[in-house]
Amino acid sequence: MGIVDLALVRFSLRQALGRHRLGRWAFLGFLVVLPALVALVVLEAGRFDPELAREWADREFRQQFLRGLFEGIQLPLLFPLIVLLLMVPALREEIDGDTLPYLWIAPLSRGAIVLSKFVGALGGAVLLVGMSTALAAAVAVPDAAVLGKLLLAALPGAAAYGALFLLLGVWVPRALLWGIAYVIGWEELFSRVSEAASQLSVRHYAVAVERALLREPSDVPLGTALGVLLGLTVVALVLAVWRFAQMEFPGGEEA
Amino acid sequence: MTMSGATVEIEGVTKRYGQVVALSDVSLEMGPGVVGLLGPNGAGKTTLLKLIAGLLAPTLGQVRVLGGSPRRDPKLYGRIGYCPESERLYDFLTGFEFLELCARLRRLPHPEEAAERALERVDLTKQRDKRIGAYSRGMRQRIKVAQSLLHDPEVVLLDEPLKGADPAQRRTLIEIVRALGEEGKTVVVSSHILHEVERMASQIVLIHKGRLLARGDFHALRAAMEDRPHKVALTASDPKKLAALLTERAPVRGVDFDETDGQRLIVEVTEPERFYRELPRLAVEAGVRLREIRGLDEDLESVFRYLVER
Numbered sequence: 001m002g003i004v005d006l007a008l009v010r011f012s013l014r015q016a017l018g019r020h021r022l023g024r025w026a027f028l029g030f031l032v033v034l035p036a037l038v039a040l041v042v043l044e045a046g047r048f049d050p051e052l053a054r055e056w057a058d059r060e061f062r063q064q065f066l067r068g069l070f071e072g073i074q075l076p077l078l079f080p081l082i083v084l085l086l087m088v089p090a091l092r093e094e095i096d097g098d099t100l101p102y103l104w105i106a107p108l109s110r111g112a113i114v115l116s117k118f119v120g121a122l123g124g125a126v127l128l129v130g131m132s133t134a135l136a137a138a139v140a141v142p143d144a145a146v147l148g149k150l151l152l153a154a155l156p157g158a159a160a161y162g163a164l165f166l167l168l169g170v171w172v173p174r175a176l177l178w179g180i181a182y183v184i185g186w187e188e189l190f191s192r193v194s195e196a197a198s199q200l201s202v203r204h205y206a207v208a209v210e211r212a213l214l215r216e217p218s219d220v221p222l223g224t225a226l227g228v229l230l231g232l233t234v235v236a237l238v239l240a241v242w243r244f245a246q247m248e249f250p251g252g253e254e255a
Numbered sequence: 256m257t258m259s260g261a262t263v264e265i266e267g268v269t270k271r272y273g274q275v276v277a278l279s280d281v282s283l284e285m286g287p288g289v290v291g292l293l294g295p296n297g298a299g300k301t302t303l304l305k306l307i308a309g310l311l312a313p314t315l316g317q318v319r320v321l322g323g324s325p326r327r328d329p330k331l332y333g334r335i336g337y338c339p340e341s342e343r344l345y346d347f348l349t350g351f352e353f354l355e356l357c358a359r360l361r362r363l364p365h366p367e368e369a370a371e372r373a374l375e376r377v378d379l380t381k382q383r384d385k386r387i388g389a390y391s392r393g394m395r396q397r398i399k400v401a402q403s404l405l406h407d408p409e410v411v412l413l414d415e416p417l418k419g420a421d422p423a424q425r426r427t428l429i430e431i432v433r434a435l436g437e438e439g440k441t442v443v444v445s446s447h448i449l450h451e452v453e454r455m456a457s458q459i460v461l462i463h464k465g466r467l468l469a470r471g472d473f474h475a476l477r478a479a480m481e482d483r484p485h486k487v488a489l490t491a492s493d494p495k496k497l498a499a500l501l502t503e504r505a506p507v508r509g510v511d512f513d514e515t516d517g518q519r520l521i522v523e524v525t526e527p528e529r530f531y532r533e534l535p536r537l538a539v540e541a542g543v544r545l546r547e548i549r550g551l552d553e554d555l556e557s558v559f560r561y562l563v564e565r
Contacts, residue, residue: 007359018347098343101310102402105325106360107333249310250272250302251341 004116005108012120015093016086017127028085031078032128035069035136043139062141069136070150071210076203077188078132079154083125083161084179090121091244092169092176101249110245114166118237122162129154149213156229157206163236164202170243205229260286262410262441263307268316270302270465277302279465280316285443289436291456292445299465300445301340304414307443308337320410333361336403340414340445342395346388350379350398353387354405361406373401378427392419400428404435411435413444417451429454485527488513489520489534490547497543504537506530521551 042065046053055061091114094100103113130151137147168175168182191201198204205228208220218225261284270278278299292300305311306318309325309332318324325331345353354373358366374380377397382390387398396419403411413432417425432455435442446452452459461468491497498510498520506526513519524530531548538545 005360007356011356098339098341099345101308101337101339101341102345102357103360104310105308105332105335105337106357107330107362108360109329248312249305 003112004119005106005112006116008103008106008108008113008116009120009123012090012117013123014120016090016121016124024085028082028128031082031085032132033135034078035074035132036139038069038073039065039136039139059141063143063146066137066140066146066150067210067214067216069140070133070153071207074129074132074136075154075157075206075210076191076201077183079129079158080161080183080187080202081180082128082132083122083158084165084176084183086125086128087118087121087162087165088169088175088179090117090166090169091240092173095170095247096173098249098251100247104247104249111241114170114241114244115237118162118166118240121166122159125162126155126158129158146214150210153206153210153213156209156226156233157202160202160206160229160232160236163233163240167236167240167243170240170247202229202232262286262321263443264319265303265307266317266319268303268306268313268318270299270306270311271314276465278306281462281465281467282316283460283467283470285441285458285460287436287439287441288458289432289442289444289456291452291459292443292462293447293449293452293459294445294462294468295447297464298447298462300447300462301414302465303462304337304412304443304445307410308335308412310337333406334409336406336408336411338399338403338411338413338416340418342392342399342419344387344395344398346386349384349386350374350390350394350401351383353398354402357402358405363406369405373405376404376431377401378424393421393424396420397424397428400431404431409440411440411442413442415445415447417446417448425451432456485524485530486551487522487524487527487530488547488549488551489522489545490516490518491520491538492544492546493541494518494520494543496541497538500537500541500543505533519547 042052043056046056091100094103106113108116133150133154134147137143137150164182165175165179168179172178187201187203191198191203205220205225208218208225209222209229210216211218212222212225263285265281265283268278268281269276281299281303292303294300302311306313307320309318309320312326321331321334323331325335345356348356351370351374354370355366358369358373363369371380371383374383377400379394379397379401382394387395390398396416400413400416403413416428416432420428429451432442432444436456442456444452444455458470458472460470489497494512494517498512501507501520501522502510505522506524506529508523508525510523511521513521522530534545534548
């Protein structure tokens, strides 16, 4: 038995990208295009503000603007929300929808089922995260090298968020609400209260990876940041597999 | 398979959900052939099937299928087929896509062919490219059965497979179940409808309120049912006259007047067949017109009540 099952990865990807209520897709679309919209607004504002127009003409300014978008709203807020919206349903919707027994009765290790769902949903999330970054870069500074580094920087953070949200989905009902509360309450608000609080957030290490890749100063070395994010991903996945293996499926006439 | 030939072994299994006991100290073995799991709604049939399928863990006792525990050794699912009672499916997939996915998850060498064969087996080939969300209840039932048989399993667990199927579909499904039994597979099929089980299974397991009530040959159960007293409600033009005649000459244990309807008699019959044969003649003889004859306890619940109280 392999670590992941390719058929299940493809199925999970299809579920992540092809089967959502209209409202969720609309929200996902909004999250994806928001950074590009912000860049467009600034670009348009340059028509009425000659100083802004002058600055916008400078490539260095636009690169810093793109970085600001990435570090300020994409990495700490938009990406976790995109990952949340695709990762939590990966198993939670199957649990609530009573379809999980069809996967449970497959002759696959419990770990292979959970990891395949994770990889599939993460693939979908990374696609949307990539689209979001590429759209913003297309408006601000269409530089393939910068775009590539930003995309690479987004990956470890997305994986860590993904593993946390998958665990949340396996463990608790109403996981989407808990996840939103975590992203906004912890990652976005609490982690900005102090430096110590910041160190308890995924954002802190994801930003450190981005700064290291763009050769910007950071107080966390790349190795440490990657180690923390990877460690978090592995621990969350191990717990998710353990929780999944303990699951029972009552329901039916006796429920 | 064990020395005794059992493919499914259940030893002292109890399943509790908090304070609720869904199954209490059940022990039984099942081998090749069709076993009907019979009991009223809420009896514990689904719990027992889910325990065998490894979807539930016993609170006490142990369950072994093909010598192991599918919960601990998922590889066993390659030899077990399970059709859940729940009608929830992946509605966004077509029937073919669903079966192909199941075939791939079971690592079958030719998943497309296996899916086509399974569709054909349950007579859904024409609906292969239709989304499951647009399937009728009977079609959903058949696609669930199809996925449970895709990989030619040795043990097949079918939870209420006939629910929602129309008469023609029932016939098809019953034939499939019987054929599986004849092929030497262990088939455990649950139902709360007696005559359905009778058409599929020779062996039955009776469950009531989480307890194993009886198990064995179907004919033994039938005999037990024939012996039990039946209650029959009769509405007649002159109930008093009819009551007197029945008490005197019919195979009855007692006759009461219905408290809510004075025209209605509740008759406790000892030999149902003889009673129904003689009733018209007695009514004619007494000059009484019968308006209603209704058996009050021919449902499965009453059979179980009788067996429990016996």
